Amino acid sequence: MPKSAAELKAEILRLTREFSAAAHAANRPGNDARPAPFAPGQTTVPYAGRVFTEDEVEAAVSATLDFWLTLGAEGEAFEQELAAFLGVKRSLLVNSGSSANLLAITALTSRKLGERRLHPGDEVITVAAGFPTTVAPIIQNGLVPVFIDNDPVTLNARVEMLAAAFVPGKTKAVMLAHTLGNPFDLSAVTEFCRRHHLWLIEDNCDALGCRYDGQFTGTFGDLSTQSFYPPHHLTMGEGGAVNITRDMKLKVLVESFRDWGRDCWCASGKDNTCHKRFGWQLGELPEGYDHKYIYSHLGYNLKPLDPQAAIGRQQLKKLPAFIQARIDHWNHLRAGLAGLEEFFDFQLPTHATGWTTNGFTWDASGHRTECSWFGFMMLVKKSAPFTRRELAEALDAAKIGSRMLFGGNLLRQPAFVDLKKERPAALRVVGDLAGADRIMNECIFVGTYPGLTRPMLDYMIETVHRFVKTRS
Ligand SMILES: Cc1ncc(COP(=O)(O)O)c(C=O)c1O
Structure with a gap:
């Protein structure tokens, strides 16, 4: 007797989960019971990426088999x-x-x-x-x-x-x-x-x-x-x-x-x-x-x-753990890089005045922020014996992904420079934007995403320390 559509779907989804478990080991959360193998200097440490398990792949395949397709x-x-x-x-x-x-x-x-x-x-x-x-x-x-x-x-x-x-x-x-x-x-x-x-x-x-x-x-x-x-x-x-x-x-x-x-x-x-x-x-x-x-x-x-929405629903179930992982990773990196304040201004949450091993110190406003860190940002100080570019190249050579703060001072991007020339009244600037320029020139961030493992984070910390030592 030919199998029913429901039986076939169940079989496809069972195989899908099996496939994903075999194929997507590197995309699992960093604290997964079966962490992906990591070889420092050989395995790339991305600044971010998709983190998922067989749940998302099953949801995507299931919704695709249903073939409603448009938002439903x-x-x-x-x-x-x-x-x-x-x-x-x-x-x-x-x-x-x-x-x-x-x-x-x-x-x-x-x-x-x-x-x-x-x-x-x-x-x-x-x-x-x-x-x-x-x-x-x-x-x-x-x-x-x-x-x-x-x-x-x-x-x-x-x-x-x-x-x-x-x-x-x-x-x-x-x-x-x-x-x-x-x-x-x-x-x-x-x-x-x-x-x-x-x-x-x-x-x-x-x-x-x-x-x-x-x-x-x-x-x-x-x-x-x-x-x-x-x-x-x-x-x-x-x-x-x-x-x-x-x-x-x-x-x-x-x-x-x-x-x-x-x-x-x-x-x-x-x-x-x-x-x-x-x-x-x-x-x-x-x-x-x-x-x-x-x-x-x-x-x-x-x-x-x-x-796509079916994938998103599975991701949302994991979101609280993802947020916690981002916070834990940021804290681990910050503690590991403590002592390098002579060279870097590390990002601070709004209303925080400083960081200690006991946590943040806060301004007198009474307001508190809790960050869900997208990345771990370091501003290379002007007085540092190295440049942001040299650090970016060292991280790249060590296979550690890094990014700048997206477009930097957007007004210096070609699209905005052209706009200012062609239609000066299309935008207005208040002040000298010195902070935005500093971000554009000195900021670099590395990952905090939930796919990172402890050995990866430790390798990132070691690499930054090693780089600073060779330059100072
Ligand atoms: C602050 C901010 N807004 C908007 C976007 C655009 O999002 P998307 O890439 O989904 O278009 C980004 C992209 O990362 C972003 O960083």
Whole structure:
């Protein structure tokens, strides 16, 4: 008798798990019972990467066999689980963190927001050093980014510059990233936004699991964004999310721009959620025109696939352990590199004033941050007898992955230099951006991702010590 589809699926999934256990040993969490073999100097120590087990591979294959393909039941479940994890009203999945940022700012241009709508020429305060697609969507919407400086040690916005950036009647929003898994000063920023009635978008792409005064980042602003690209705290290959923290009106707008600009909010495969599919009259369309094909915005299609969401759901179950591993790895590296403060400024959490073997010391504000570290950042001091580039080359030769802080001072990137030349009014800069320049010139980070093992971390520590010794 031929096997049923259910029997065949069960057999395929059993074999899938067996395959993944055999094929993906190097991608398992670093504290796995069966750690991948590590040969110092021969095995590459990546700065980040996908960390998964047979659970994710089974989920991907299972959803692929079901062949729904477009965002469906897995996507809906993941959206709900992510929103519940963070404690926000809704999360909407998208195909990247960059798309999430594009949608978050674009949603605020909707006519449906009335007086609070963003208009071309309105100003959005942002920060100079970071990832380009935190800023590009501001410009892509005809809005004007106003750049303030970064603190070179926390890597976050220097919030004391917000007041200087503010122009009454022009400034309408603040859009900042929690850099490298370190919350920015949410107390100062939310107070500033409240006082001036500004929108706040938190780019939480590198910071899932961070807390500020005990509350997850990504839950303070009007909207926040996630990236699920492989180096991030969880992955679905390509992917991301927009979190709607409180106001469900924004959910309808983000969803509309994500889904072709449509007015209808039916999920994929569903009809008539509004119970008046043929009862609308909008624009200059005839009365009763199918709501599924009514477009209230100039939208995009930025949805991911359902099998990607199935992967994300498995990753979310592992997220608390992933976050803890990032914190443990950062602490291990920091303790191992103690004594090298003469050569490096090591990153500090916002509100921390220093690090000791007992933990961080804190400023007098009373606020506390808990980092969900994206990486372990070292600023090479000007007085050090070596350069950042020499350290990067030494790490590379030792097969240790490192990165700079993404685009550095974005204003020095060719795209922004051209923009300044061609359309000087398209952006505005406040102050000299000396912190962003320092980050661009002196910062380097290595991995804290959950795939790292203790021997790898110890090898990273030894390599940095050995390098410093040969130079001093
Ligand atoms: C702060 C920040 N925002 C946005 C993004 C974009 O995310 P994605 O690569 O998923 O488009 C990144 C990328 O890593 C990032 O670091």
